[in-house]
Amino acid sequence: MALAQNEVLEGLAEIVVEETGIDAADVQLDKSFTDDLDIDSLSMMTIVTLAEEKFDVRIPDEEVKNLVTVGDAVTYIVNAQA
Amino acid sequence: MTVVVTGLGTTSPLGGDVASTWEGALAGRSGVRTLDNDWHEKWGVPVTFAGQLAVRPEEVLSRPETKRMDPSAQMAIVAAREAWSDAGSPEVDPERLGSIVSSGIGGVWTLLSAWDTLKERGANRVLPLTVPMLMPNSPTAYVSLEFTARAGAHSPVSACASGAEAIGMGFEMIESGRADVVIAGGTEAAIHPLPITAFASMQALSKRNDDPAAASRPYDVKRDGFVLGEGSGVVVLESEEHAKARGARIYARVLGLGMTADAHHIAAPEPNGAGQTRAMELALERAGLTTADISHVNAHATSTPVGDMIEARGIRALLGSHADQVLLSATKSMTGHLLGGAGALESVFTIKALETRTAPPTINVDEPDPELQVDLVRDTPRALPAEGQLAAINNSFGFGGHNVAVVFGTA
Numbered sequence: 001m002a003l004a005q006n007e008v009l010e011g012l013a014e015i016v017v018e019e020t021g022i023d024a025a026d027v028q029l030d031k032s033f034t035d036d037l038d039i040d041s042l043s044m045m046t047i048v049t050l051a052e053e054k055f056d057v058r059i060p061d062e063e064v065k066n067l068v069t070v071g072d073a074v075t076y077i078v079n080a081q082a
Numbered sequence: 083m084t085v086v087v088t089g090l091g092t093t094s095p096l097g098g099d100v101a102s103t104w105e106g107a108l109a110g111r112s113g114v115r116t117l118d119n120d121w122h123e124k125w126g127v128p129v130t131f132a133g134q135l136a137v138r139p140e141e142v143l144s145r146p147e148t149k150r151m152d153p154s155a156q157m158a159i160v161a162a163r164e165a166w167s168d169a170g171s172p173e174v175d176p177e178r179l180g181s182i183v184s185s186g187i188g189g190v191w192t193l194l195s196a197w198d199t200l201k202e203r204g205a206n207r208v209l210p211l212t213v214p215m216l217m218p219n220s221p222t223a224y225v226s227l228e229f230t231a232r233a234g235a236h237s238p239v240s241a242c243a244s245g246a247e248a249i250g251m252g253f254e255m256i257e258s259g260r261a262d263v264v265i266a267g268g269t270e271a272a273i274h275p276l277p278i279t280a281f282a283s284m285q286a287l288s289k290r291n292d293d294p295a296a297a298s299r300p301y302d303v304k305r306d307g308f309v310l311g312e313g314s315g316v317v318v319l320e321s322e323e324h325a326k327a328r329g330a331r332i333y334a335r336v337l338g339l340g341m342t343a344d345a346h347h348i349a350a351p352e353p354n355g356a357g358q359t360r361a362m363e364l365a366l367e368r369a370g371l372t373t374a375d376i377s378h379v380n381a382h383a384t385s386t387p388v389g390d391m392i393e394a395r396g397i398r399a400l401l402g403s404h405a406d407q408v409l410l411s412a413t414k415s416m417t418g419h420l421l422g423g424a425g426a427l428e429s430v431f432t433i434k435a436l437e438t439r440t441a442p443p444t445i446n447v448d449e450p451d452p453e454l455q456v457d458l459v460r461d462t463p464r465a466l467p468a469e470g471q472l473a474a475i476n477n478s479f480g481f482g483g484h485n486v487a488v489v490f491g492t493a
Contacts, residue, residue: 021146045210053207 002081008055008074011029016070019043038071057081058060083335084323085256086493089169089318090430091161091267095311095417098137099164099244100290106136106190107416107442108463112295114309114418119276128282131294132273133311133418141176150211151224151270152189156421157314159228162265164402166229169318170330172263180233180261181226181250183316184244184268185481186422189217191274197445205344212355220427221269224317224412226248239422243385244268245315250339250488252319263322267316268426280311289386298392298419299446300383300412301454308384311418315426317433324399333491334433344483351389351479355396361485362400362475371473376408376489377466378441378474379456380432384419391453393477398455409441409464410456416445425478429488432476436492439466 003011013027022037033039039047044067048059050071057080060068067073092099093112096106106113114133121127139156140148151185166172192215199207219237226235231264234255238247252266257337281287288307290297298309325332340361346352366373379397390412398405413431420427421470435441441459450458466472470478471493480486 016146019149035177042210042214049207049209053203059204 002078003055005078006073008077009070010072011054012051012070015047015054019046027070029069029074030070031070032068033070051077055081083257083340085253085319085323086322086323087317087323087333087336087433088320088325088330089165090123090333090373090433091159091168091316092161092314092427092430093135093139094159094313095133095136097140097254098451100168100430102136107413108440109305110416110443110461112416113311113447114149114294114298117449119218125275125401127275127279129278129287129289130291131309132278133309134273135313139224140271144407146258150191150215152215152220152344154185154189154269155221157271158183158267158269158316159224159315161267161269162225162228165265165316165318171212172320172330174263176230178230178262179229179231180238180252180255181222181235182233182255182262182264183222183225183267183424184237184248184250185218185221185241186241186244186270187272187277187366189216189220190272190277192216192325194274194276199380200454219234219425224255225265229265231265238485240486241482242421242423243480243484243486244425244476246429246476246486247341247484247487249317249319249426249429250341250486253336253339255333255472256319262321264317264319265316267314268423270423270429272421273310273312279312280285289376295448296384298415300381300385300415300444301451301458303449303451305385305390308414309388309418311420312419312423314423314426315430317426317429334493335491336487336488337371337491338363338365338367340343340487341369342485344485346483349481351392352483353392355392357483357485358393358477359396359400361487362396362477363486363490365475369473371489373404375473376401376475377472378432378435379410380409380428380435380474380476381410381412384414391451392455393479394456405456407471408457409459409466410443411435411442411459413442425476425486428478429476433476433492435466435476436472439472440464441466
């Protein structure tokens with residue numbers, strides 16, 4: 001069963017916190033991975049790989065550049081699950 | 083130019099820092115225990131014990147740090163942070179600060195776990211940080227990043243001599259004028275079923291599974307191989323001028339360095355120890371010392387039937403009758419063999435021995451090899467001369483025929 005937006009956000013935040021040490025409260029839908037959360041491309045690819053596994057979705061490499069904000073990633077995952 | 087040691091750090095099978103490790107060594111404790119896993123039952127891994135860290139890095143590092151670094155780099159960072167803070171966190175121009183931290187094997191846990199992931203879960207699951215984690219220069223790179231060391235970051239690889247070679251190169255980096263301060267040392271995290279099996283397959287490891295704490299027994303007649311250990315040792319090296327200008331505490335001086343190669347066999351030491359002896363001779367020569375100036379030797383002595391006595395005979399031949407006045411310690415009897423970390427941890431031991439004028443013990447020598455003609459410190463520490471300048475040699479040798487001798491002197 002597909003997860004709701006807030007559940008995906010929570011799960012994604014767990015990954016981001018584990019990988020980067022960023023405070024969970026900072027992982028909000030409108031935050032940009034690079035500009036706000038200071039996540040570099042290697043960390044981003046790590047987060048994507050872990051998110052694919054956690055949510056059982058496929059996020060193609062060429063799609064990753066479109067995931068600018070946390071909200072973009074959450075939306076992509078929610079839709080990919082459907 | 084004189085090079086001094088102003089900071090020490092370690093995480094070892096005896097303790098999570100220098101104080102606890104040194105205290106454990108003086109007490110003659112063994113850091114070797116049975117491994118809590120099923121590697122033997124599952125795959126027939128023939129050796130079931132090792133010298134595992136007393137304090138796991140994940141107990142002191144943040145979660146992201148442990149996820150981004152191979153255990154070998156994690157251990158180096160733990161030791162480097164201690165050494166740096168012990169040195170008083172020196173203010174130094176980043177372009178005059180170097181990092182030389184070696185590993186003998188590299189990120190073997192990362193490499194083999196990633197291979198497992200690829201086989202079991204497919205290519206999509208291999209994480210993008212795999213390469214920066216497995217590369218053998220990862221520990222020195224992370225140390226360079228953490229302390230903004232821009233004079234150069236190096237990681238000389240010479241198997242079990244790597245850690246000593248790193249400290250030797252750090253000495254040369256300052257002596258040659260490339261840096262004022264160098265964070266130097268070695269690290270190893272190879273207690274993994276594959277390296278254990280591979281070392282056992284070459285008959286290098288002790289198989290004393292029923293009595294792990296007694297397995298590392300350099301010079302004892304019943305020695306049957308080395309015991310794998312893990313951990314890191316790091317020292318802060320500094321030009322004397324730089325150290326004095328900032329009023330730093332000076333533990334010891336680095337007086338000399340000798341590095342040679344056997345060019346004899348890929349794994350076996352040259353049977354007469356000529357290359358080992360020449361390394362010690364070159365180190366003494368460079369230090370401007372004679373054999374009579376040496377009070378203490380921290381031997382490579384890994385507890386292998388052949389290797390221990392080649393080194394011991396070489397030391398006796400080099401020192402002659404003065405060998406009777408030299409206290410010899412084989413600290414691997416307590417820590418196991420840290421491979422790329424060994425020469426660095428044992429440099430820390432050698433420096434502490436000079437600082438405290440106390441030679442640490444060698445444990446498990448129930449019956450010394452009848453050929454042994456050196457004054458081996460057994461079971462309890464012994465005092466080095468209370469007065470005057472002292473000098474000590476730290477020997478480290480590695481598969482591939484690498485011989486490194488570093489001479490340290492009292493501050």
